[in-house]
Structure formats: C-alpha cells, structure tokens
Amino acid sequence: MAIYEPERVWWNPLSKDERIWVALALIWMLVSFIFMPIYHLVGAQNPPAETYSVSAEDYDKLVEGMIAKYKVGEENGFPVVHPSADEPVYIRASMWQWYPIVELEKGKTYKLHLSSMDIQHGFSLLPINMNLMVLPGYDYVATITPTTSGEFHVVCNEFCGVGHHMMVGKMYVKEPAK
Amino acid sequence: MASIFRTDPSTGLKIDRASENLIRWNLIAALATLAVGGLLALGVVLTRWPSVHLLPLDYYYRFLTLHGIDALLAWIIFFEIALVHFTSTVILGTRSYVPWLGWLAFALMLIGGGLINVIVLMGGADVMFTSYVPLKADPLYYIGVILFAVGALLGFIIFFINIVLSKRDGGYKRSLPLGSFGMLAASIIGVLTLAHGAAIFIPTLLWALDFIPWVDPAAYRLVFWGLGHPSQQINVSAMVAVWYMTVAFVLGGKPVNEKLSRTAFVLYILFINVASEHHLLVDPVLSTWHKIVNTSYMMHLAVLASMIHAFAIPASIEVALRKQGYTRGLFEWLKKAPWGNPAFSGMAISILLFGFLGGITGVIFGTEQFNIIRHNTIAITGHFHGTVVAGTTVAFMGFTYLLIPYVFRREIIWKGFASIQPYLYGTGVALLSIGMMSAGSFGVPRRHYDITFSGAPFSFTFDPSIDMFLSMMGVGGLLAVTGGVLYILLGFGSIIWGKKIEH
Numbered sequence: 001m002a003i004y005e006p007e008r009v010w011w012n013p014l015s016k017d018e019r020i021w022v023a024l025a026l027i028w029m030l031v032s033f034i035f036m037p038i039y040h041l042v043g044a045q046n047p048p049a050e051t052y053s054v055s056a057e058d059y060d061k062l063v064e065g066m067i068a069k070y071k072v073g074e075e076n077g078f079p080v081v082h083p084s085a086d087e088p089v090y091i092r093a094s095m096w097q098w099y100p101i102v103e104l105e106k107g108k109t110y111k112l113h114l115s116s117m118d119i120q121h122g123f124s125l126l127p128i129n130m131n132l133m134v135l136p137g138y139d140y141v142a143t144i145t146p147t148t149s150g151e152f153h154v155v156c157n158e159f160c161g162v163g164h165h166m167m168v169g170k171m172y173v174k175e176p177a178k
Numbered sequence: 179m180a181s182i183f184r185t186d187p188s189t190g191l192k193i194d195r196a197s198e199n200l201i202r203w204n205l206i207a208a209l210a211t212l213a214v215g216g217l218l219a220l221g222v223v224l225t226r227w228p229s230v231h232l233l234p235l236d237y238y239y240r241f242l243t244l245h246g247i248d249a250l251l252a253w254i255i256f257f258e259i260a261l262v263h264f265t266s267t268v269i270l271g272t273r274s275y276v277p278w279l280g281w282l283a284f285a286l287m288l289i290g291g292g293l294i295n296v297i298v299l300m301g302g303a304d305v306m307f308t309s310y311v312p313l314k315a316d317p318l319y320y321i322g323v324i325l326f327a328v329g330a331l332l333g334f335i336i337f338f339i340n341i342v343l344s345k346r347d348g349g350y351k352r353s354l355p356l357g358s359f360g361m362l363a364a365s366i367i368g369v370l371t372l373a374h375g376a377a378i379f380i381p382t383l384l385w386a387l388d389f390i391p392w393v394d395p396a397a398y399r400l401v402f403w404g405l406g407h408p409s410q411q412i413n414v415s416a417m418v419a420v421w422y423m424t425v426a427f428v429l430g431g432k433p434v435n436e437k438l439s440r441t442a443f444v445l446y447i448l449f450i451n452v453a454s455e456h457h458l459l460v461d462p463v464l465s466t467w468h469k470i471v472n473t474s475y476m477m478h479l480a481v482l483a484s485m486i487h488a489f490a491i492p493a494s495i496e497v498a499l500r501k502q503g504y505t506r507g508l509f510e511w512l513k514k515a516p517w518g519n520p521a522f523s524g525m526a527i528s529i530l531l532f533g534f535l536g537g538i539t540g541v542i543f544g545t546e547q548f549n550i551i552r553h554n555t556i557a558i559t560g561h562f563h564g565t566v567v568a569g570t571t572v573a574f575m576g577f578t579y580l581l582i583p584y585v586f587r588r589e590i591i592w593k594g595f596a597s598i599q600p601y602l603y604g605t606g607v608a609l610l611s612i613g614m615m616s617a618g619s620f621g622v623p624r625r626h627y628d629i630t631f632s633g634a635p636f637s638f639t640f641d642p643s644i645d646m647f648l649s650m651m652g653v654g655g656l657l658a659v660t661g662g663v664l665y666i667l668l669g670f671g672s673i674i675w676g677k678k679i680e681h
C-alpha cells in the first residue's frame with residue numbers, strides 16, 4: 001500500500017497492460033515533441049525571437065523619427081503613420097498608451113518593433129488574438145505580414161497599474177495602393 | 179518512549195504528539211488561508227463578470243494580488259507542509275525529530291504571509307503575485323515573500339531530516355512507502371524551487387530599497403518562473419501522493435507496480451524543473467530553439483509521468499475493488515466504488531479534472547504556436563484553475579476528510595453535506611475554468627478591470643459570445659465559492675464540534 005513499505009523486491013517487471021500503456025504514451029509524447037519543431041519550420045505563426053537591447057531615450061527617438069517621416073493624419077490626438085515596408089515600424093508602449101497608430105498594407109512584410117518606456121506591458125492584437133510581451137530595455141522585433149485588411153486594436157494584457165484597462169491602441173491594414 | 183505515541187484505532191498508525199500538533203496547526207492555517215483566498219475570489223470573479231462588475235478599480239487589483247498569494251502560495255503550501263509532517267513521521271511510524279524546526283518554519287510562514295496580506299490590503303503592493311519588475315512594491319512586501327519562502331524551505335528540509343533519522347530508528351528498512359516517496363519528490367522540487375525564489379526576490383528587495391539601481395526585467399521573468407513553474411510541480415507531486423494514499427486509506431488498495439509509479443515521480447524531479455519557459459514563449463531575449471527544446475523535450479517527459487500515474491491509480495482502484503468482490507462485468511467495480519465518501523470522490527474528481535481540463539490545456543497552451551494566441555488571456559487563468567484548483571485543491575480537500583479523524587480525533591460533521599462537497603466544488607471550478615478558457619480564445623485578457631475599456635482613447639468590442647462564457651465563469655465561480663465555504667465550515671466545524679473518536 002502507498003502507506004506501507006513495499007515488499008523487499010519491488011523492482012518487478014511491468015505487466016503487459018502497463019507496457020502497452022507506457023509505450024503508447026511515450027509514442028504520443030515523442031510525436032508532440034517532434035511536432036513542435038516541425039510546426040515551427042513549416043508553420044507561418046511563430047513567436048519572434050529577434051531582440052536588441054535599447055534604452056528608452058533611443059527608442060523614443062526612433063519612434064519620433066518614424067512619425068516625422070511618415071505621418072499621414074491624426075486620430076484622438078494620436079498620430080497616424082503609414083511607413084514603407086522596407087523600413088522598421090516602431091510601436092511604443094508606456095503607461096498607458098500604445099503610440100502611434102500605424103497603417104500597414106495587406107500582403108507586405110514588416111518588421112514591427114516593440115519596446116516599453118517604463119514597465120512591462122502586453123501587446124495583444126485584437127480581434128486576431130496575437131500576444132507578445134513588451135519589456136523595457138528590450139526591442140522585440142516581430143516580422144509580420146498582414147493577411148486581412150481592416151481596423152485592429154491593441155489592448156494591454158499585462159497588468160501595468162491603475163490605467164491598465166485604458167491602454168488601448170489602434171492599427172490599420174489597408175488594401176495595397178496600386 | 180511509548181508515551182509520546184498514540185495508535186490510531188482504525189488504521190493502526192502510530193502518531194506522536196509533536197507531529198500531531200504540527201500537522202494540526204499547518205492544517206488550520208491552510209484552511210484559514212483558503213477561506214480568505216476564497217472570499218477574495220468571490221470579489222474578483224464578480225468583478226470579471228461584466229454584468230456584475232462588483233469591485234472598484236483599486237480593490238479589484240488588490241484582491242486579485244492577494245487571491246493569488248493566499249490561495250496559490252499560502253493554502254497550498256501550508257497543506258503541503260502538513261503532508262510533509264504526515265508522510266515523514268506518521269506514515270513511517272516514527273516521531274518528529276525536529277519539532278522546533280517545524281514550529282520555526284510555521285512561524286516564518288505565518289509572519290511572512292500575514293505581512294504580505296497587510297501590505298497588499300494597505301495598498302502598498304498592487305503588483306500581482308508575479309511582481310514583475312520594474313513595477314515596484316513596498317519593500318515589506320518582498321520581505322514578506324522571503325520570510326514565507328524561507329519558512330517553506332525549512333518545512334521541506336524537515337522531510338529529509340525526518341526520513342534519514344527514521345531509517346536509523348527502523349521506521350522503514352529499505353524503501354519509503356509510495357506516499358512518502360511522492361512527498362520526497364515534492365520536497366526535492368520544493369528545495370530547488372525555493373532556491374530560485376531566493377535568487378530573484380533578494381535582488382528585487384535590494385532594488386526596492388534602492389541599494390541596486392535596476393533588476394533586468396527579462397532576467398527577472400526567467401528566474402521568477404524558475405521558481406513559479408517548478409513550484410507547480412511540487413503541487414502535482416503532492417497531489418499524486420495524496421491520490422495514492424487516498425486509495426490506500428479508503429480502499430486498502432496498493433500500487434499495482436511500485437517500479438512504474440516511482441519511476442514516474444523521478445521523471446517529475448528530472449524534467450519539470452527545467453521546463454519552465456512556456457511562460458516565456460512570447461518574451462524577447464530567449465532564442466527560438468532554446469524555447470523549443472525546453473518546452474517540448476523537457477515538458478513532454480514530465481507529461482509522460484502524469485500519463486503513468488493516470489494509468490496506475492485507476493488500475494489500483496480497480497484491483498482493490500475487484501478484491502472486495504465487485505467482479506461482475508467490466509465496470510461493476512466502478513459502479514460500486516464509494517462515491518458517497520468525500521475522500522474518494524474528491525480524489526476521483528481531482529484525477530478527472532486535472533487530466534482533462536488542466537493537463538490537456540497545459541500541453542496545448544505550452545506549445546510555441548498556440549501560446550501566441552493564448553498568452554495572458556484569461557484562457558491561461560482557466561488552465562491553471564483546472565490544475566491547481568480542480569486538481570490539487572480538490573485532492574487536498576478530499577484528503578482533509580481523512581486527516582481530520584486521524585490527527586484531530588474528531589468525526590466529520592454533517593456527513594450528507596460532506597458527501598456532496600467535492601461534487602459541488604468540482605462542478606463549480608469546471609464551469610469556471612471552461613468559461614475562462616472559452617472567453618480567452620476570443621482574446622479576453624486576464625488581470626483586467628474593464629473589458630469595455632471605459633476611459634480609453636479607443637474602444638474595442640469583443641465577440642458577443644464572450645458574454646455567455648463570462649457568465650458561465652461567474653456562475654461556476656459562485657458554485658465553487660459555495661462549495662469552498664462548505665468545505666471550510668465542514669473543516670472547522672469538525673475540528674471544533676466533531677464527535678470525539680475514543681480508543
């Protein structure tokens with residue numbers, strides 16, 4: 001019994017049922033194990049890994065530089081930028097905004113940079129439900145290709161203080177310009 | 179020598195007074211902290227249910243921080259320390275060799291836990307139990323966590339001291355009984371885990387005191403989850419040990435194959451400790467292949483261990499019941515199992531829900547590609563209410579109905595209510611957890627005060643079906659809280675008013 005000491009020799013061979021079960025479980029585990037790397041190689045939805053360290057001031061300059069160059073409008077006091085696909089796109093997280101609003105083109109591939117000016121935030125792109133962590137001191141670079149056009153929202157999903165629930169930003173994907 | 183022991187009339191277990199008192203007080207502390215954690219859960223769940231939205235903003239975050247601490251840290255670990263004493267003395271029939279250390283550990287945990295509660299309620303630490311830097315709490319908060327963790331560390335160390343000396347005194351000859359072996363695994367993981375805790379909370383305390391300028395947020399997350407994830411494996415090992423012991427106590431069943439079950443515990447020790455990066459799958463810094471090796475190779479070997487227990491325990495139940503004569507057909511034993519005994523039903527519900535709700539979602543959400551569509555959504559909260567609540571908490575609740583008669587020598591009161599308590603709580607938590615998982619699949623964030631985003635510059639409207647899922651979470655939460663209150667009443671009621679069991 002589980003509450004008494006086992007008999008003198010307990011290193012007994014497994015019965016047939018046990019062997020079958022363990023073998024099946026092991027095979028299942030091996031399949032899952034192989035599946036993950038394979039899916040990484042063939043799939044199109046992988047979390048990015050490209051990272052740089054960056055100071056808040058430097059990152060802020062990059063954001064402002066992009067805005068100065070590509071600003072196309074304004075919404076609720078937030079600049080709207082339409083960057084070109086061969087240049088980096090910067091989004092800045094801070095308590096409690098996602099800044100600025102970026103406008104991407106469908107089918108083009110972008111390098112989307114994320115960093116925080118203060119504490120940790122969670123980049124949650126809705127409604128497609130894509131989630132990435134945004135840390136201060138690190139520039140996290142996601143390579144993304146929008147496949148649907150329309151209006152998207154960025155919600156913060158890592159607790160970041162009393163304004164956490166108000167940290168909502170926006171993103172647009174436009175049909176490509178002819 | 180004989181005077182320090184008494185013999186339990188129903189099981190023949192020898193219990194010495196010192197460990198009896200330690201088990202009693204750790205159990206009382208566990209019940210008390212679960213009561214607080216459950217009340218906080220009521221506030222939190224009624225706030226997350228949009229049509230109720232009960233608490234004001236600051237109290238929601240404060241209660242959520244404390245709910246995490248009191249339920250996950252305090253209730254579970256106090257109960258586990260009670261199990262440490264139980265399995266390293268009572269089960270072996272030897273005495274507690276270092277009761278003073280047990281009391282020191284208990285006092286540290288109590289003081290640390292109390293300090294955390296006071297600081298958080300005073301508004302000094304609205305940081306969630308993860309306290310991700312550079313979100314800063316009052317230094318006393320970190321001191322509270324460190325005191326609690328040191329207490330827990332000493333608590334687990336007592337296990338090693340007791341079993342070594344117990345062997346000297348003939349408590350066991352060659353091998354520990356399986357229940358103690360499971361707690362040995364839990365204690366080994368506990369010590370490794372709490373070392374990570376020290377590695378991260380001490381620098382963070384120094385930073386909060388302005389002795390050091392900066393704690394790197396990415397490094398914090400890595401080391402924190404070196405604490406946070408394996409500590410869940412303490413809970414799994416302890417839960418599985420409780421499953422085996424429950425089968426033994428209730429049915430007299432024995433493990434079908436000791437080799438298999440013990441190997442599975444060793445797999446837990448070896449692999450889950452390293453597999454903690456599924457918390458970091460969408461973090462910057464770590465490379466893709468690092469994450470993949472960690473979360474696939476390491477994790478699946480630990481899952482294999484759970485698969486083994488998932489076979490071994492039902493098998494030993496079947497064997498035990500067939501021995502009692504329930505041999506007709508394939509399933510007579512299942513029909514005739516003691517479903518009205520809350521210790522048995524608690525264990526059965528725990529096995530079922532842990533496997534199907536907690537385990538499966540854990541394996542899914544822990545893969546690279548799925549994690550990116552679930553990370554930090556309330557689906558994650560749904561997952562771990564399937565593991566640590568529907569699994570560990572329900573198993574511990576069931577075992578309480580066995581422990582109280584053994585260590586308090588009191589009968590359980592209100593037998594009828596006791597026999598439905600695991601079902602009530604289990605159903606509630608299952609609904610809660612499924613509601614959360616479903617809402618999370620639409621992107622509903624966890625730890626979020628207002629998903630209508632009032633006051634935000636832009637507003638996002640979720641898919642309307644989330645209303646239904648969040649209501650399911652709410653109703654499940656209410657059921658679970660009812661089951662939880664019942665458990666607390668039964669527990670304290672039996673300790674205070676239960677009929678005395680005489681020899």
Ligand code: HEM
Binds near residue numbers: 556559
């Ligand atoms: C009465 C039963 C319970 C109910 C109704 C309940 C409900 C909830 C709810 C609604 C949340 C918040 C989700 C959010 O807003 O992000 C939550 C979080 C949590 N719960 Fe529970 N819970 C219960 C029992 C437990 C137990 C027994 C444990 C531990 C063993 C536990 C551990 C946690 C943890 C660790 C969190 C996460 C806190 C955070 O995100 O910082 N819960 N629970």
Ligand SMILES: [Cu+2]
Binds near residue numbers: 095096156157
């Ligand atoms: Cu934020």
Ligand SMILES: [Cu+2]
Binds near residue numbers: 122159160161164165
């Ligand atoms: Cu936030």
